[in-house]
Amino acid sequence: MNNFKMSLCAVLLLAIFACTEKKEEQKADGKFCLSQDLKKTTKIQGISEVPIAEELRLSGKIEYNENDLVAFRSLIEGVVQTVHFELGDYVKKGQVLATVKSLQIQELIQQRRYFQNQINLLEKQSQSKRELLEDGLVSRPEVLKTESELQSAQIELEKINENLKMFNAAGSNVFQILAPKNGYIIQKEMSSGQSITSDNSPLFSVSNLNQIWAMVNIYANNLKYIKVGDEVRVTTMAYPDEYYFGKIDKIYNVFDEDDHVLKARVVLTNQNLKLLPGLSADIFIKKSNGTAKAFAIPNTAKIFSNNKSYVVVYKNDCELSIREISEISSNGS
Numbered sequence: 001m002n003n004f005k006m007s008l009c010a011v012l013l014l015a016i017f018a019c020t021e022k023k024e025e026q027k028a029d030g031k032f033c034l035s036q037d038l039k040k041t042t043k044i045q046g047i048s049e050v051p052i053a054e055e056l057r058l059s060g061k062i063e064y065n066e067n068d069l070v071a072f073r074s075l076i077e078g079v080v081q082t083v084h085f086e087l088g089d090y091v092k093k094g095q096v097l098a099t100v101k102s103l104q105i106q107e108l109i110q111q112r113r114y115f116q117n118q119i120n121l122l123e124k125q126s127q128s129k130r131e132l133l134e135d136g137l138v139s140r141p142e143v144l145k146t147e148s149e150l151q152s153a154q155i156e157l158e159k160i161n162e163n164l165k166m167f168n169a170a171g172s173n174v175f176q177i178l179a180p181k182n183g184y185i186i187q188k189e190m191s192s193g194q195s196i197t198s199d200n201s202p203l204f205s206v207s208n209l210n211q212i213w214a215m216v217n218i219y220a221n222n223l224k225y226i227k228v229g230d231e232v233r234v235t236t237m238a239y240p241d242e243y244y245f246g247k248i249d250k251i252y253n254v255f256d257e258d259d260h261v262l263k264a265r266v267v268l269t270n271q272n273l274k275l276l277p278g279l280s281a282d283i284f285i286k287k288s289n290g291t292a293k294a295f296a297i298p299n300t301a302k303i304f305s306n307n308k309s310y311v312v313v314y315k316n317d318c319e320l321s322i323r324e325i326s327e328i329s330s331n332g333s
Contacts, residue, residue, distance in 0.1 A: 033318040044314055050296045054287040055331035056225055060216040062236060062279045064207050065267070070180045071187070071202035076167060078102030080194045081174065087188045091179040091206065098177040098190060098203075099170065106173035108160055115157040122150040183208035186277070212275050214246070216264040216283045223262065225287050226251070232266055233284040236275065244268045244275065248285075284331070294328050 034042070078100040085097050126146045132138040168176040187205035190196065196203065214234045218226055228251055234244045250265040266283065268275060302325070303310040313321050 031318050032320065034314075034320065035317075039317075045298065045301070047295050047297060049293045052292045052294050052329055053331055054329045056222055056285045056287050058216050058218065058222065058283045058285065060214050060234075060281045060283045062275050062277050062281055063213045063215050064186065064209075064277045065211045065213050068183075068211060069186070069205055069207045070183075071205040072177065072180060073198075073200060073202050074100070074177075074196045075198055076102055076104045076175070077195070077197045078104070078175070080190055080192055080196060083190060083192055085185055085188070085204075087185055089185045091183065091185060093179055093181050095179040096176050097179055099174055100177065100196065101174050103173065105164070105167060105169050105171075105175050108164055108167075109169065109172055112157060112160045112164065115153050115160065118153045119150065119157060122146060122153060126150055177203070179206065181206055181208070209270055209273055209275075209277075212268055212270045212277060214244075214266040214268055214275075214281050214283060216248070216266060216285075217256075217259060217261040218251070218264055219261055226264065226285060230285055234266060234268060234281050235284075236279045236281050238276070238279055239274055242274065244270075286331075297325060299330070299333060 079102075081099045081101050083098045084095075085091060091097065126143070129138050129143045129146055133140060133143050168178055170176045183206040185204055186207050186209075187202065189201060190203040214232075216232075226248065228248055230248045232246055232248060234246065235242060246266045246268045248264050249267055252263045252265070255261065256263055297311060301311050303312070303322075309325050309327060310322050311325055313323050315321075
């Protein structure tokens with residue numbers, strides 16, 4: 001590091017000179033010189049002392065946003081007739097996803113028919129008794145009793161109609177399952193001919209995937225460096241060169257029994273839908289190092305050989321030298 005301080009005017013070469021046999025290379029007094037053609041494909045960058053910005057690299061996993069996920073369970077029993085979706089399909093709110101044949105729907109429709117007939121009969125009786133009351137041929141309590149029975153029948157009919165509406169009855173013994181929201185089918189446990197009951201596990205789940213969670217594994221020795229609000233970078237094994245940025249918005253203060261770690265949650269925007277739940281992820285969290293400073297050398301400029309790291313230092317096109325460097329700390333860049 002002292003050698004670097006003596007040459008603050010030096011700038012750093014960010015590419016290894018792999019084209020030494022090209023005719024474009026120049027010689028000046030037996031020295032290697034950087035040609036104009038080679039300079040076009042070579043990045044040169046100045047270096048300076050900056051505050052040390054270390055990063056913790058923690059493992060994690062991409063998971064569904066549980067606050068956005070809707071799991072559908074059937075409230076009544078039946079047999080699935082048709083299914084109009086597959087796992088991974090995008091559906092819109094109100095779209096018919098399946099039809100189910102159910103004896104309970106048939107019973108509700110029969111009850112609706114019965115109470116509708118009762119209401120028609122009681123309305124006629126009520127009208128007739130009110131006319132007889134005016135002539136003094138029946139008592140008022142008798143009229144009130146008939147009107148009370150009419151109101152009870154109307155209430156029961158209203159309940160049945162609400163239930164049929166809730167179950168999306170589409171016939172004498174069939175009801176429809178509609179998409180509860182816009183989103184992707186992320187879980188599916190139903191098929192044609194399948195019997196379903198009210199105590200089944202979810203038949204399907206929907207999430208729009210616009211926001212997902214990155215769940216971070218925090219080991220005990222890293223707890224002191226992490227707090228709610230910390231900015232993080234997230235990348236996945238599927239797309240290692242693409243980074244997503246967010247903040248830790250929750251730390252679960254209970255150790256996970258399976259992984260023996262604390263979990264932290266990062267909410268990420270998933271605009272291109274490349275953050276697929278289930279993917280393993282690397283989470284980078286900035287770690288403060290007080291006011292300490294050092295020369296910041298891009299990782300792309302380092303040359304690793306025989307367990308040592310080197311850089312090429314540039315003063316001018318014909319003054320280039322290789323320097324060994326000592327690493328104090330590192331981060332993703």
